[in-house]
Amino acid sequence: MYVAVKGGEKAIRNAHKLTAKRRRGDTSVPSLTLEQIAQQLSHAVARVMGEGSLYDETLAALAIKQARGDLIEAAFLMRAYRTTLPRFGYSKPVDTAEMLVERRISATYKDLPGGQVLGPTFDYSHRLLDFALAAEDDSAEPAVETSPPEDVAMPRVTDLLGDEGLMEPDPVSDETAPVGDLTREPLSFPADRDLRLQNLARGDEGFLLALAYSTQRGYGRTHPFAGEIRYGEVEVEFFAEELGFAVTLGTIKVTECQMINQFKGSAKTAPTFTRGYGLVFGQVERKAMSMAMVDRSMRFEELGEEQVAPAQDVEFVLSHSDNIQATGFVEHLKLPHYVDFQAELVLVRQMRAEWFEKRRQEEDSGDAAQEAAE
Amino acid sequence: MNDTAQIFDQGEYNFAYLDEQTKRMIRRAILKGIAIPGYQVPFASREMPMPYGWGTGGVQVTASILGKDDCLKMIDQGSDDTTNAVSIRGFFEKTAGVRTTYETSEATVIQTRHRIPEKGLREDQVLVFQVPIPEPLRFLEPRETETRKMHALEDYGLMHVKLYEDIAKNGHIATTYAYPVKVNDRYVMDPSPTPKFDNPKIDQMPALQLYGAGREKRIYAIPPYTKVKSLDFDDYPFEVQKFDKPCGLCGAENVYLDEVILDDQGGRMYVCSDSDHCEERRANGHLGPMAADPAATHFAGGASEETVQ
Numbered sequence: 221m222y223v224a225v226k227g228g229e230k231a232i233r234n235a236h237k238l239t240a241k242r243r244r245g246d247t248s249v250p251s252l253t254l255e256q257i258a259q260q261l262s263h264a265v266a267r268v269m270g271e272g273s274l275y276d277e278t279l280a281a282l283a284i285k286q287a288r289g290d291l292i293e294a295a296f297l298m299r300a301y302r303t304t305l306p307r308f309g310y311s312k313p314v315d316t317a318e319m320l321v322e323r324r325i326s327a328t329y330k331d332l333p334g335g336q337v338l339g340p341t342f343d344y345s346h347r348l349l350d351f352a353l354a355a356e357d358d359s360a361e362p363a364v365e366t367s368p369p370e371d372v373a374m375p376r377v378t379d380l381l382g383d384e385g386l387m388e389p390d391p392v393s394d395e396t397a398p399v400g401d402l403t404r405e406p407l408s409f410p411a412d413r414d415l416r417l418q419n420l421a422r423g424d425e426g427f428l429l430a431l432a433y434s435t436q437r438g439y440g441r442t443h444p445f446a447g448e449i450r451y452g453e454v455e456v457e458f459f460a461e462e463l464g465f466a467v468t469l470g471t472i473k474v475t476e477c478q479m480i481n482q483f484k485g486s487a488k489t490a491p492t493f494t495r496g497y498g499l500v501f502g503q504v505e506r507k508a509m510s511m512a513m514v515d516r517s518m519r520f521e522e523l524g525e526e527q528v529a530p531a532q533d534v535e536f537v538l539s540h541s542d543n544i545q546a547t548g549f550v551e552h553l554k555l556p557h558y559v560d561f562q563a564e565l566v567l568v569r570q571m572r573a574e575w576f577e578k579r580r581q582e583e584d585s586g587d588a589a590q591e592a593a594e
Numbered sequence: 595m596n597d598t599a600q601i602f603d604q605g606e607y608n609f610a611y612l613d614e615q616t617k618r619m620i621r622r623a624i625l626k627g628i629a630i631p632g633y634q635v636p637f638a639s640r641e642m643p644m645p646y647g648w649g650t651g652g653v654q655v656t657a658s659i660l661g662k663d664d665c666l667k668m669i670d671q672g673s674d675d676t677t678n679a680v681s682i683r684g685f686f687e688k689t690a691g692v693r694t695t696y697e698t699s700e701a702t703v704i705q706t707r708h709r710i711p712e713k714g715l716r717e718d719q720v721l722v723f724q725v726p727i728p729e730p731l732r733f734l735e736p737r738e739t740e741t742r743k744m745h746a747l748e749d750y751g752l753m754h755v756k757l758y759e760d761i762a763k764n765g766h767i768a769t770t771y772a773y774p775v776k777v778n779d780r781y782v783m784d785p786s787p788t789p790k791f792d793n794p795k796i797d798q799m800p801a802l803q804l805y806g807a808g809r810e811k812r813i814y815a816i817p818p819y820t821k822v823k824s825l826d827f828d829d830y831p832f833e834v835q836k837f838d839k840p841c842g843l844c845g846a847e848n849v850y851l852d853e854v855i856l857d858d859q860g861g862r863m864y865v866c867s868d869s870d871h872c873e874e875r876r877a878n879g880h881l882g883p884m885a886a887d888p889a890a891t892h893f894a895g896g897a898s899e900e901t902v903q
């Protein structure tokens with residue numbers, strides 16, 4: 221029983237046991253290993269690391285296994301674990317210009333220094349189910365003709381345009397300024413761009429995708445071009461006070477998207493292109509692009525644009541982007557609410573009684589009026 | 595950056611789960627809340643191992659005030675044995691190892707969702723509420739930037755217009771739970787989705803009341819013996835729900851009742867929402883009109899099968 225007056229604890233324990241059993245499924249089928257998940261479901265792992273806000277492929281794989289492939293549930297497991305970790309400080313900003321690039325494309329230039337590097341992508345593939353993959357043994361490694369990641373300079377497209385003054389420059393960063401961090405301070409509005417980007421980086425891929433899409437369909441159009449999307453490895457450095465210099469903690473894989481958008485300029489500033497920025501863990505291009513588009517939309521105020529669309533509405537976007545918060549609150553409707561429902565029942569019954577009483581009186585007086593007329 | 599070993603070595607938690615630094619941060623928010631009764635204090639709510647909307651605010655407040663000698667009572671919908679109350683009580687048993695109880699009078703900290711115990715609380719008790727939407731003006735004005743301004747200016751006209759429109763349309767104030775109150779003649783506050791039946795209990799309550807909203811990252815408080823007035827009009831004074839039957843099991847009157855559907859023939863029974871109150875009355879020999887009914891004994895359940903102590 222859902223809410224028995226007694227016995228809730230036993231029921232919960234049994235439900236958890238059943239979940240564990242269902243998770244494992246048929247025990248004659250081998251159990252998934254974390255390595256299998258981390259390697260063969262790498263997009264799922266990347267999404268869980270991003271929305272779970274914790275870069276650890278093995279933990280993400282474990283979360284996906286435990287959540288039976290429910291990626292929002294898996295991201296939630298990561299968040300709950302992350303919150304227990306000690307915090308030593310903030311890393312230095314990663315330098316994506318120094319990325320060991322595995323994929324790098326620009327839609328705005330046919331060719332550019334460092335070249336277009338397609339790398340691994342679903343793009344240009346025909347979406348036909350590949351029945352060969354259904355075979356038990358697909359361990360034969362596909363032969364790939366590729367040069368290993370090249371150590372050639374691959375300047376960021378936005379830096380190339382920046383040389384000409386065509387592109388708004390990167391905001392000047394003050395390394396001594398405190399880093400906005402919505403996991404340490406509650407988000408308040410108006411929110412600066414650092415907090416907005418942090419929020420979007422943790423935000424739900426589907427939510428950001430829909431918002432970005434809406435700007436393409438006229439709800440706050442920003443005329444985006446995919447200036448550059450790059451994916452690869454970057455070093456994470458931490459400045460150690462005791463040592464007096466930065467040490468490398470390790471490498472992470474990220475996707476960065478620079479959207480280039482129109483801007484007409486003003487009396488004070490010459491016309492330049494503007495930018496939207498996206499950066500996410502792993503290869504999650506759909507989200508990096510969506511993030512860049514939504515970031516650009518939310519800059520309407522600083523760029524002197526009119527606010528006309530949902531994707532520009534900072535409070536609306538930031539308050540609803542977090543799928544851990546969203547799923548918790550939507551799903552909390554499964555919790556018992558019978559006390560409040562009882563309160564509504566009492567009122568609706570009373571209002572109905574009054575309604576019927578009123579109608580009876582009207583009918584009576586109507587009858588009386590008719591009799592009088594006869 | 596992987597550390598697989600870490601995964602398998604996390605059996606130890608700090609007392610009551612949260613680290614001491616986080617607890618201090620939350621205690622500061624609580625103290626500020628007590629200093630400004632009814633004011634919503636923003637705090638850096640943490641991700642908890644239970645979902646947002648399932649009591650994370652209350653859990654963080656409880657975790658921050660709990661001491662080793664405390665005795666914790668956990669209720670949801672008035673009952674200690676509802677699923678989520680069981681789950682959160684289990685959480686604190688595991689992470690804090692404190693004594694827990696079903697008895698209102700024995701508890702030093704009571705965390706609740708949607709109800710206030712029928713038995714009057716004492717000065718040495720703290721009542722912690724789980725709050726889903728802390729902002730009483732939220733459904734009138736969705737923007738936080740606007741509602742904070744309205745609180746700052748003590749501009750509550752919109753709320754009175756809403757209550758007035760209710761009366762004009764329905765002949766009643768159509769708010770039956772989360773009924774807005776004014777605290778200490780200053781802040782309009784959402785008493786969390788307790789039925790308005792419980793509103794009179796929060797006025798001049800001897801116990802400290804703490805309200806925690808995890809997802810919305812707000813804490814607010816009502817210090818002991820604070821004036822709390824439910825909003826109303828001179829010609830439409832505030833009224834609580836009245837039930838025309840007593841509790842079917844213990845015969846209690848003037849308590850909040852749950853309606854239990856007994857069969858598909860329209861059979862219904864009303865029982866105390868506060869299950870501890872009902873049990874205590876029955877133990878003291880009070881019997882309701884349905885106490886001997888076979889259908890009722892099923893719900894009364896006798897002694898708890900899984901007593902959590």
Ligand SMILES: [Zn+2]
Binds near residue numbers: 841845846866875
């Ligand atoms: Zn009773």
